[in-house]
Amino acid sequence: MKLNPTQVFLLVAAAIVILAAGPFFLPPFYVRVGQLMLYAAGLGLAWGILGGFAGYASFGHAAFIGVGAFTAGLVEDKFSSLPALLLLPLGLLAGAACCAVLAALIAYPILRLRGTFFAIAMLGVSHVCAELTNNIDFFQGSMGLNFPPIAPAGMDPADFFYEIYLVAALFILLVSWQIRRSRFGAGLLSIREDEDTARMLGVPTERYKRLAFVVSAVLTGVMGVIFAHSLGYITTESVYRDDTNLSLIVYSLLGGMGTLFGPVIGAFLLVFITQVILGRLLDFHLFATGLLLVILVLSAPGGIAGLLKKRKRTAT
Amino acid sequence: MSLLTVEHLSKNFRGLAAIRDVSFAIAAGSITSIIGPNGAGKSTMFNLITGYLPLTAGDIRFQGKRITGMATNRIAELGIARAFQIARPFRDLTVFENVRIGALFGKAGPRDVVATTHRAMELASIAALAGQPASSLTVGQLRHLEVARAIATRADLLLADEPCAGLNPTETAAMIEVLRQVRTSGVTVVLVEHDMPSVMEVSDRVLVLDAGRLIADGSPQEVANDPKVIAAYLGTPDAA
Amino acid sequence: MNLIAQTLADGLVLGGIYALAAVGFSLIFGVLHVINLSHGVLVLMGAYLALIFSEALHIDPLLCIPPVMAVLFCVGYAYQRFLIQHAVDRASLNSMLLTFGVALMLQNAMIWVFSPDMRSITPSYAFTSFKLGPVNLDAVRLSALAASLILLSCLAALLRFSPLGRVIRATAQQTMAARLCGVNVRHVYALTFAVSAAFAGAAGIVIGIILPFSPNDEGGWTLNAFVVVVLGGVGSPAGALIGGLLLGLVSTLTAQYIGPAFPNVTMFLLLVLLLLVRPNGLLGNAFAPSR
Numbered sequence: 001m002k003l004n005p006t007q008v009f010l011l012v013a014a015a016i017v018i019l020a021a022g023p024f025f026l027p028p029f030y031v032r033v034g035q036l037m038l039y040a041a042g043l044g045l046a047w048g049i050l051g052g053f054a055g056y057a058s059f060g061h062a063a064f065i066g067v068g069a070f071t072a073g074l075v076e077d078k079f080s081s082l083p084a085l086l087l088l089p090l091g092l093l094a095g096a097a098c099c100a101v102l103a104a105l106i107a108y109p110i111l112r113l114r115g116t117f118f119a120i121a122m123l124g125v126s127h128v129c130a131e132l133t134n135n136i137d138f139f140q141g142s143m144g145l146n147f148p149p150i151a152p153a154g155m156d157p158a159d160f161f162y163e164i165y166l167v168a169a170l171f172i173l174l175v176s177w178q179i180r181r182s183r184f185g186a187g188l189l190s191i192r193e194d195e196d197t198a199r200m201l202g203v204p205t206e207r208y209k210r211l212a213f214v215v216s217a218v219l220t221g222v223m224g225v226i227f228a229h230s231l232g233y234i235t236t237e238s239v240y241r242d243d244t245n246l247s248l249i250v251y252s253l254l255g256g257m258g259t260l261f262g263p264v265i266g267a268f269l270l271v272f273i274t275q276v277i278l279g280r281l282l283d284f285h286l287f288a289t290g291l292l293l294v295i296l297v298l299s300a301p302g303g304i305a306g307l308l309k310k311r312k313r314t315a316t
Numbered sequence: 317m318s319l320l321t322v323e324h325l326s327k328n329f330r331g332l333a334a335i336r337d338v339s340f341a342i343a344a345g346s347i348t349s350i351i352g353p354n355g356a357g358k359s360t361m362f363n364l365i366t367g368y369l370p371l372t373a374g375d376i377r378f379q380g381k382r383i384t385g386m387a388t389n390r391i392a393e394l395g396i397a398r399a400f401q402i403a404r405p406f407r408d409l410t411v412f413e414n415v416r417i418g419a420l421f422g423k424a425g426p427r428d429v430v431a432t433t434h435r436a437m438e439l440a441s442i443a444a445l446a447g448q449p450a451s452s453l454t455v456g457q458l459r460h461l462e463v464a465r466a467i468a469t470r471a472d473l474l475l476a477d478e479p480c481a482g483l484n485p486t487e488t489a490a491m492i493e494v495l496r497q498v499r500t501s502g503v504t505v506v507l508v509e510h511d512m513p514s515v516m517e518v519s520d521r522v523l524v525l526d527a528g529r530l531i532a533d534g535s536p537q538e539v540a541n542d543p544k545v546i547a548a549y550l551g552t553p554d555a556a
Numbered sequence: 557m558n559l560i561a562q563t564l565a566d567g568l569v570l571g572g573i574y575a576l577a578a579v580g581f582s583l584i585f586g587v588l589h590v591i592n593l594s595h596g597v598l599v600l601m602g603a604y605l606a607l608i609f610s611e612a613l614h615i616d617p618l619l620c621i622p623p624v625m626a627v628l629f630c631v632g633y634a635y636q637r638f639l640i641q642h643a644v645d646r647a648s649l650n651s652m653l654l655t656f657g658v659a660l661m662l663q664n665a666m667i668w669v670f671s672p673d674m675r676s677i678t679p680s681y682a683f684t685s686f687k688l689g690p691v692n693l694d695a696v697r698l699s700a701l702a703a704s705l706i707l708l709s710c711l712a713a714l715l716r717f718s719p720l721g722r723v724i725r726a727t728a729q730q731t732m733a734a735r736l737c738g739v740n741v742r743h744v745y746a747l748t749f750a751v752s753a754a755f756a757g758a759a760g761i762v763i764g765i766i767l768p769f770s771p772n773d774e775g776g777w778t779l780n781a782f783v784v785v786v787l788g789g790v791g792s793p794a795g796a797l798i799g800g801l802l803l804g805l806v807s808t809l810t811a812q813y814i815g816p817a818f819p820n821v822t823m824f825l826l827l828v829l830l831l832l833v834r835p836n837g838l839l840g841n842a843f844a845p846s847r
Contacts (some may be wrong), residue, residue, distance in 0.1 A: 057649055059656075109828050116591050116652060117831055120782050127779060128824045135817030183420050190417045193406035197387055200398070201469060202421035240776050246656055253653070258408075290660030294799045297643050 010066040013078030017165055023159035031158050037271045038165035039227055043244075044251030044263030045172045046219035049179060050259040051249065054212045055192030056111070059119040061220050061248050067102055068095035068221025069228035070133055073145040084150040088164075091225045099221030100214055114195075123245065130240035147229050161230040168226055172219050173264070179215075180260055188212055192258065237242040243286050250293055272274035317380055319344040319473060319504050320365070325374035327357075327364055327528075331439035335377035336528040339373075344472075347495060347505045349515045351539075352525035353548055358508040361525070362475050366398055367391045379471070395423045401478040403458035405450035405465075411437070412446040415464045421470025432468055439497045441490065456487035464493055466494045467503055474498060476507040480514055492518050516540065524548065558690045563812045564805065565691040570699045572797070573766070576704040577777060577798035578784035579711060580752030584607045586843050587728040588636075590651045594659040596777035598753050600762025601662070602628060603769050604670055607677050617677045617765050618703055619667020624761060625754040632753025637746040659774060666771035674768040677761070700762045707758055710728060712793040714751070724748050728791065728843035774840020776820075783827045789839030794820035798838055 019038075023031050043065070051057040072091030079090060110121050133141035151160035179185045187208045190198035199205045228234045247270065252258070255266030273292070274285050318341035327335040334357045342348050350358050363369040365376060367388040376384050383391055397418075406414050412433060419432040437443040440460045445453065453461060459479050466474055476495065480488040492514050499505050509515050515522060515536070522539040524532035526548040533537045539545055581595045605627060606620040633660075634695060643654040685694035715721035727734040727744045735741055763769060763777075780803070788799020807819040814822070830837070 059652075107830055113831055113835075115649070117835065119649070119652065120591065120779070121828060123775075124779060124782075124827060127775065128821050130818050131817065135487070166845045183426055186417060186420055189409060189413075190406055192406060194404050195407070197404045198417065198421075200392055201418050201465065202389065202392055202423070203417065204421075243660060246660065247654065249717060284664075287661050287664040290657040290664070293657030294639070294654055294661070297650050297657070298639075 001237040016166075016170065020163065023156070023162050033271065033275045035158070035162050035165050035230065036275060037268050038162070038169045039223060040247065040251060040267035040271050042165070042169040042172045042223045043220060043248055044175045044255075044267040045169070046216050046223065048252050048263045049176055049188075049219070050212045050216040052252050052262065053180065053185060053188040053192065054209060055258075056209065056213070057119050057249060058120030058122040058216075059249065060245055061216070062240055062244040063122070063126040063129045063225065063306050064099045064103070064131060064217045064220040065224035065244065066126075066236070067098050067131055068224035069196075069234055069239045070139055070141070070145060071095045071098035071221075072225040073147055073228060073234065074139070076147070077145075080148065084148060085152070087148065088150050088225075091229070092222055093203045095221045095225040096218045102230070102314070103214040103217035104210070107213045109204070111209045111213060126240060126242075126245055130236055133240065134236040144233055144235045145228075147232050147234070149232065150229060156184060157230075161226070164226055165230075168223060169264075172223075173260075175215070175219065176211060177260055179212075184208060184211070189258070205260065243289060246293065247289060250289065250296070253293070253296055293299045318342055319379060320506075321375075321377045323375045323377070323378065324364070325361075325364065326358060326372045327369065328372045330408070334436065334528050335364065338528075338530045340523055340530060340533055342473075342504060342506060342517070344504050345499065345502065346520040347499050347507070347518055348521045349519040350506065350508045350523045350525060351510070351512075351515055354392075355527075356525040357528045358525055359477060362398065362477055362508060363386060365391075365475065366396060382551045383516075392469070392471075393423060395472040396475065397422075397466035397469050397473070398475045399462035399477065399479060400510070401458070401481050403455070403462045405453070405458055405461055407451040408449065410447055410449055411442060411453070411461060411464075413470045414450050414461055418465040418468030419470075422471065424470055432470065435501075436464045436468035438493050439467060439501055441497075457484050459483070459491060460494060463498065467498055467501075471503065473504045473506065476505060478508055480509060480511045488514055559812070561690045562692060563808050565688075565693065567805035567808035568801060569693070569697045569804070570807060571801035572701045572704040572708075573759070573762055573800070574780060574784055574803050575788075575793075575797040575800025576707055576755065576762060577794050578781035578800055579708060580754075580756040580759070581778070581781035582785045582788075582790055582792070582796050583711075583752045583755075584749060584839060585649065585785060587724055588640075588644070588745050590640065591655070591782075592640075592749075593652055593655040593778055594662065594774075595598075595655075595756060595781050596779075597659045597662040597666075598628060598632070598756040598773035599760040599763065599777045600666065600769060600771060600774050601631075602757030603677070603764035604666065604675075604760075605757065606764055607675060608759040610677055617679050617761055618699060621703070621707075621758050621761055624757045628757035629750045629754040633746045633750035635753070636749035637742065640749070641742060641745065659778070663771050663774050670771065672770055672772060674770045675764075676768040677764040696765055702764050703762050704759075706794045707755065708797055711751070711755060715793070725843065755837055780823075783823055786827055786830050786835065786837055789837030789842065791842035792839060793838040795837055795842060 022034050026034065047058065072095040076087050076091050082090065100108070106125065110118065110221035113121055128191050133139040149157065151157035178272050179188070187198070187203045190203055191205050191208060195205055224239060228239065231238060250270060251263045251266035253266065254269055255264065256262030270289070270292070274288060278284050320342040323339050325335055325338045326333070329525065333442050350361060352358055360369065364371050367383070369384050371384065375382060378394060378396060381394070406417065415436050416429060416433045418436065419429045420426045429480065434443065437446060440463045442457060442464055444461045445457060463474070463476065463479065479491050479495070483491060488511060495505050495507065496518060519536055521534065522536050523530060524539055531548060532542045532545045577599055581592055584590050584592050595669060595701050602624050605624045606617050607625060608621040609615065609620040610617045639658070640651055643650045653846060679696060681695045685692055686698065715725065723739060723744055724747070727739055727741055731741060762784065784796055784803055786800035789795030806822055809818045
């Protein structure tokens with residue numbers, strides 16, 4: 001079922017309109033689920049730029065969620081006299097900048113590692129950031145950080161954050177799309193397939209990897225800032241979570257690693273399963289995510305996109 | 317001026333002299349074959365030219381410029397491309413996308429990418445396979461893909477490492493024809509090969525290596541009748 | 557002077573335990589080329605099982621080592637043979653993801669059954685200590701260290717001298733050739749994993765008597781094992797010992813002289829440095845072909 005570009009565009013436009021209208025006809029529970037779906041989709045897309053396109057699967061991207069969130073919180077605290085509407089942009093800028101700097105610094109050593117070593121090293125980065133945030137008083141990780149309410153008066157904060165998440169997720173989708181169809185994106189795909197051969201064909205592998213790493217980190221941090229604001233109060237455990245680290249990978253695995261919409265599909269599905277189907281069984285979430293991952297790895301390592309491709313091939 | 321000159325090249329691997337004092341020049345627009353018994357040093361020669369291995373002594377010049385000791389990707393940027401015997405395609409990408417990488421990132425940057433890609437695929441006779449994933453190709457087709465991807469980089473010199481190894485006669489003939497088309501398009505070709513009939517048929521010049529030394533350098537006919545070459549391959553009546 | 561001696565001694569004791577806690581992980585990495593992200597969970601299972609046994613049967617926790625190892629041996633065998641084997645392929649990402657998923661599941665299960673509170677196992681000699689020169693050593697840590705060293709030596713002997721050990725080493729060095737000689741590679745892999753799980757469980761008991769533990773520690777122990785392997789080398793108890801001792805020393809020295817918040821940070825920096833400079837560790841890969 002190959003759609004031509006105009007059809008895809010119309011489909012996406014329709015989806016955006018429907019999604020944007022969500023808060024007006026959905027009950028509050030589903031608005032919150034919607035928030036989580038869009039949050040997850042944005043994170044998944046951001047992760048996918050490095051993990052799906054370039055093939056550098058990071059097991060520790062929650063690090064950037066945390067860095068973004070805490071940077072924003074601490075900076076906004078210093079400027080708390082500003083009007084509420086300016087705080088979010090300030091936080092976004094601060095969080096993004098900090099993630100960019102962190103990513104740029106660790107890119108040099110960490111991108112020299114391949115495959116499993118890279119994955120574990122990133123898991124280590126995540127754990128170290130969590131530890132430092134928790135143990136150093138300045139970051140207030142154990143005490144917790146407060147975020148002032150920023151929703152405009154008269155608007156339900158849940159609806160407000162829903163729309164913000166939507167805008168952010170769309171932005172990341174746009175960036176992801178642009179990268180994929182560009183020369184940069186072609187280079188990333190070749191790195192994923194065979195980094196040494198790509199290098200011999202002239203692809204500037206080191207530079208591209210670093211760029212993908214920084215872009216991925218910044219976009220993840222941006223989502224983290226919004227997440228922190230929507231919670232209102234965060235501690236180390238709110239943002240530096242191993243199950244988040246895992247979920248980011250599962251979104252792409254479920255929806256199709258390296259594809260454009262794969263992370264979105266995977267994110268929507270996984271959030272739906274854990275929040276709606278398993279909603280009441282709160283204790284079961286981690287268990288269910290783990291179980292889903294195990295089942296996926298054993299039966300459908302290519303995700304949904306892989307299953308579709310296989311059906312197409314056996315049909316022809 | 318020759319496209320590639322190799323002067324007094326030597327390579328030692330901890331006491332084993334793999335290449336001993338070899339000198340030759342490759343003319344632009346020609347097809348040159350390097351032949352020799354197994355272990356003669358043919359692949360080592362390619363590795364030295366592309367900068368994959370450091371040389372022990374001697375000089376290599378490409379388009380007049382000294383490339384001795386340069387990094388592999390720098391040499392690739394200057395216009396030397398290599399097609400490997402063990403093909404390394406980008407498996408999950410289509411044939412078109414594979415070749416396009418060469419066109420996007422080759423020498424002189426991305427210009428007319430689509431046109432260059434199509435041209436390279438046509439020269440390598442794989443235009444019909446453009447939309448297929450590289451993982452579905454046969455060994456012979458993968459060799460063609462290697463060549464297509466290499467020349468999409470707009471290289472001036474193609475080093476083809478045993479392109480006909482393991483191919484049946486039909487596939488071999490197809491590959492030889494591709495190399496001819498590549499030469500016609502203006503790319504100089506140097507190949508390492510064992511398939512004698514093909515070598516004799518397609519080469520303008522033949523270089524013969526034996527135990528690291530260049531023992532013959534001339535037209536196919538001259539080389540085929542050279543007693544030193546015959547001795548290297550078949551041995552002399554005395555050595556039993 | 558006393559402080560540095562004490563810190564070093566503490567580091568060595570801790571290091572011996574880290575070594576035991578990592579050796580199973582190292583073996584799996586070296587033989588199966590699998591990064592077992594559920595390693596920490598297996599360690600904790602050992603600790604919790606010992607907690608149950610020692611409280612129910614009123615025996616010394618160190619005496620629980622044989623039964624716990626037996627249980628985890630069987631668990632490990634089944635886990636590898638029927639689950640992980642199916643996920644092993646050219647990209648080791650799949651086995652990592654599978655084991656990560658299992659880790660999450662088991663961690664969650666442990667939280668249900670045991671609650672997320674910190675627990676510890678208190679042996680009867682918990683409050684005795686000895687003085688060796690300027691250094692204070694308490695009985696519990698000493699016995700933990702002794703247990704670790706004994707177990708590590710047993711594993712080394714197993715790998716070096718027993719038929720099982722030879723088969724494991726052969727399969728690790730040349731899997732295809734081993735197959736051609738009639739080795740049932742799947743069975744050997746499962747046995748290797750079983751041994752690894754057993755030693756992980758034993759490590760859990762040793763850890764359980766000196767440190768408080770909870771299901772949330774599992775990630776930390778897996779990462780610990782990874783660092784030990786990168787530091788000391790893949791696939792050998794000797795490598796694990798060297799890596800463990802180094803890590804133990806770095807931990808205590810950092811905690812003492814830089815600050816209690818920083819041992820993991822230093823460990824991580826050391827990890828990255830080594831991955832860049834010598835990714836196969838100080839002793840290298842025990843199963844790599846020799847010249």
